[in-house]
Amino acid sequence: MKILILCTGNSCRSQMAQGFLQSLDKNIQVFSAGTEPAKQINSKAVQAMLELGIDISKQIPKHVDQFRNETWDYVITVCGGANETCPAFFGTVKNRLHIGFEDPSDAVGTEEFIRNEFRRVRDEIKIEFDKFYLKNLKFAIINPENLKLIVKKKYSEIALQSKEKTESSCCGVESSCCGVDYTIFSESYEKIQGYNSEADLGLGCGIPTTYAKINKGNTVIDLGSGAGNDCFVARAIVGDEGKVIGLDMTEAMIKKAVENADKLGFDNVHFLLGEIEKMPVSDNIADVVISNCVLNLVPDKQKAFAEIYRVLKCQGHFSISDIVLNGKLPSSTLKEAEMYAGCVSGAIQKDEYLSLVQKSGFINIAVQKEKQIIIPDEILLNYITNDELIEFKKSNAGIFSINVYAEKP
Ligand SMILES: C[S@@+](CC[C@H](N)C(=O)[O-])C[C@H]1O[C@@H](n2cnc3c(N)ncnc32)[C@H](O)[C@@H]1O
Numbered sequence: 287m288k289i290l291i292l293c294t295g296n297s298c299r300s301q302m303a304q305g306f307l308q309s310l311d312k313n314i315q316v317f318s319a320g321t322e323p324a325k326q327i328n329s330k331a332v333q334a335m336l337e338l339g340i341d342i343s344k345q346i347p348k349h350v351d352q353f354r355n356e357t358w359d360y361v362i363t364v365c366g367g368a369n370e371t372c373p374a375f376f377g378t379v380k381n382r383l384h385i386g387f388e389d390p391s392d393a394v395g396t397e398e399f400i401r402n403e404f405r406r407v408r409d410e411i412k413i414e415f416d417k418f419y420l421k422n423l424k425f426a427i428i429n430p431e432n433l434k435l436i437v438k439k440k441y442s443e444i445a446l447q448s449k450e451k452t453e454s455s456c457c458g459v460e461s462s463c464c465g466v467d468y469t470i471f472s473e474s475y476e477k478i479q480g481y482n483s484e485a486d487l488g489l490g491c492g493i494p495t496t497y498a499k500i501n502k503g504n505t506v507i508d509l510g511s512g513a514g515n516d517c518f519v520a521r522a523i524v525g526d527e528g529k530v531i532g533l534d535m536t537e538a539m540i541k542k543a544v545e546n547a548d549k550l551g552f553d554n555v556h557f558l559l560g561e562i563e564k565m566p567v568s569d570n571i572a573d574v575v576i577s578n579c580v581l582n583l584v585p586d587k588q589k590a591f592a593e594i595y596r597v598l599k600c601q602g603h604f605s606i607s608d609i610v611l612n613g614k615l616p617s618s619t620l621k622e623a624e625m626y627a628g629c630v631s632g633a634i635q636k637d638e639y640l641s642l643v644q645k646s647g648f649i650n651i652a653v654q655k656e657k658q659i660i661i662p663d664e665i666l667l668n669y670i671t672n673d674e675l676i677e678f679k680k681s682n683a684g685i686f687s688i689n690v691y692a693e694k695p
Contacts, residue, residue: 287423288315289360292373296320296347298331299364299387302408305335305342306415314423321373323347328391334404338412350375360422364411365389381422385414433632434561437583438536444487445513445538472579475515480522485514485546491579491687492607495519497654498691499603503527504573507597509562509590509606510534510580514543514555520576521555531572532557533565563589565597572597575604579687582609582633591646595694603693605654610636613683630685640690648692655689 289307293300300318308316324347332343350373357378365373366386375382387410393403472488475481478495489512498520500506506520511532520530534540534557543557560566562577563586575594584590594604611633636653643651666675 287313287359288356289317289362290353290358290375291316291318292320292350292361292363292375293318293365294320294322294373295324295391297324297326298328298391298404299366299389299407299411301327301342301345301347302331302335302411303362303364303415304345305340306412307419309340310416310419311423317348317353318345319348319350319353321350323349330390330401330404331408334401334408337405338408353377362418383418385418387411387414433585434535441489441512441534441536442538444489445536445542475519478519480519482515482518482546482550484549485512485518485543487513487515489579490515490607491609492655492689493519494576494578494605494607494689495523497689498574498576498605500524500574500576505529505531505571506574506576507531507533507565507567507572509575509577509594510583511543511557512539512578514546514557516576516578517543517555517557518546518550518552520574521552524554526554528554530555531567533560533562533567535559535561563593565593567597569596570599573599573602575602575606577604577606577608579607579609581606582630585632587634587639588642588646591642591648595646595648598694600694603650603691604648605689605691607687607689608639609633609659610639610686610688611684612636612686613681615678615683615685633685636686636688643690643692647694649695651690651692653688654691655687657687659685659687661685 291300291303291307296319300320304316304318307314327342327345327347332341335342354375354377358380360381360383361375361377361379362383362385363373364385364387366388387407390400390403390407393400472490473493475486475493478493493516495516498506500520500523502523502525504524505528506517506524508517508520508530511517511534514532517530517532521528524530532540532543532555534543537559540557540559547555547557558566562580562584575598581587581590598604609630612635640651640653663675666678670678
């Protein structure tokens with residue numbers, strides 16, 4: 287991830303922005319430059335940043351021409367006053383943004399007043415670049431370890447808030463992104479036997495129990511069981527003689543699911559706290575494994591399928607609803623889809639998904655259902671041009687919800 291921040295003199299605002307962004311993640315390559323670079327970085331900007339523990343004293347003003355032949359993920363202009371013209375940048379740029387700030391070095395008055403102006407602009411830069419980082423970068427540079435923490439945090443928030451609020455789409459991974467509608471993929475369970483509306487947080491992307499060939503008396507494991515929606519539907523099929531185990535790594539979800547099971551008075555539906563990649567259950571115990579819109583969130587999908595294989599009895603099977611991609615989607619489209627609907631950033635290509643299932647030893651693999659997820663044009667056009675949209679539509683590439691079935695030999 288390469289980011290260039292531009293201003294005229296490259297002596298304070300762009301330097302402070304560079305300092306903040308770099309302090310948020312050392313894996314991003316952040317540079318700043320100007321069209322008329324000053325001889326040295328502004329000492330008051332250095333001082334203001336030091337007050338927040340960020341040392342930018344080693345940064346030096348550079349001319350923008352130095353960076354023209356490179357490819358940039360983001361070029362961000364930060365000049366703001368009416369008397370300023372933002373530098374035009376003609377290099378290869380995937381995303382352009384303007385976040386304007388007043389120039390504190392224009393401040394006239396006492397030394398104290400000028401220092402406070404630097405602090406004011408510094409704080410504004412910090413707020414805006416924190417927001418930019420959370421909204422645009424975190425997904426793109428995430429690694430498997432913190433991905434799980436993010437997923438847990440997101441689903442804790444969802445578990446703790448009301449269903450109405452989830453549907454009004456203002457939960458967000460970082461609690462700051464409004465507009466994420468986690469219910470966009472979900473289907474209506476209203477007419478399904480065993481349905482319990484309190485357990486349905488609208489987080490699924492299919493109805494796996496419909497295709498799962500569950501029989502009375504079966505033992506069923508639901509991976510990423512959330513508030514227990516599919517577990518209670520499975521319970522209606524397995525009856526009193528069967529057993530249902532819901533597994534989820536988010537404590538708040540397990541708590542909610544247990545409360546729901548208690549209200550329903552079931553003693554053969556159990557919820558376990560744990561990770562799919564290392565299930566706290568013995569080998570060969572399940573007749574059927576189901577899951578609804580979860581494996582797309584698991585960074586190591588190979589491990590997840592290996593675990594599913596382990597816990598299934600011989601001749602047992604799974605039926606899983608999930609999100610996959612087909613064809614090459616522009617990266618900005620994926621990011622926008624994630625902001626719009628969640629559950630997309632960890633999704634992999636459908637072919638790769640099915641190949642992982644096969645490599646894990648499963649047989650009789652079948653896609654039982656497939657449905658394209660349509661992101662409205664007006665949303666996509668925020669990030670791609672009209673021509674790119676037409677190309678994208680012609681390409682047949684897209685985001686799909688699928689239901690995959692396979693058997694353990
Ligand atoms: C999109 S929600 C789906 C919840 C539920 N299946 C439903 O349809 O309502 C994803 C759930 O999977 C859980 N989850 C995600 N990754 C997991 C993992 N690696 N191990 C266990 N649970 C996981 C989350 O905590 C969350 O409750």
